Amino acid sequence: MKMIERTVEDLLEHWGRWVVLGSGVSCCASRENDIATPMITDDQALLMDRLVGRLRSRYEEAGNVIIKYYTSRDTSLMVVGKKMGFGEEKTRQLWKAGIAWIDGALEIRREAA
Numbered sequence: 089m090k091m092i093e094r095t096v097e098d099l100l101e102h103w104g105r106w107v108v109l110g111s112g113v114s115c116c117a118s119r120e121n122d123i124a125t126p127m128i129t130d131d132q133a134l135l136m137d138r139l140v141g142r143l144r145s146r147y148e149e150a151g152n153v154i155i156k157y158y159t160s161r162d163t164s165l166m167v168v169g170k171k172m173g174f175g176e177e178k179t180r181q182l183w184k185a186g187i188a189w190i191d192g193a194l195e196i197r198r199e200a201a
Contacts, residue, residue: 096191102128103136104158135197139190150186153179 105126126133144151153168162168169179 096187096194099128099132099136099194100140100154100158100187100190102126103133103140106130106133107137107159136190139193142193143186143189147185147189149174150182150189153182154186154190157183 103126105124106128109126128136140151140154143154152172153165153174156162156172157165157168160168162171165179165183166176169176172179174182
């Protein structure tokens with residue numbers, strides 16, 4: 089599974105599309121079909137799905153920000169934060185923490201490959 093060349097943000101963006109299009113197993117899948125086709129394999133998307141789920145179970149707020157940001161049409165962290173009851177700065181910190189946590193989990197897999 090080649091993920092080394094792609095950033096975590098890129099993988100999460102495509103994972104979010106994958107979820108929205110209904111291919112995912114996350115609770116936030118929808119029937120919307122006007123989303124750009126995700127450029128991620130099912131294996132990669134399932135891995136990202138597992139990592140986001142683990143993040144959410146360990147650090148619920150950060151996991152929820154990641155899920156909301158990448159699976160909704162909200163284009164800014166400010167809008168996501170407002171809907172979740174957080175200020176923009178806290179939302180940005182939670183987003184960064186979530187990205188870092190997932191990147192760390194992927195790094196372990198990169199080293200093992």
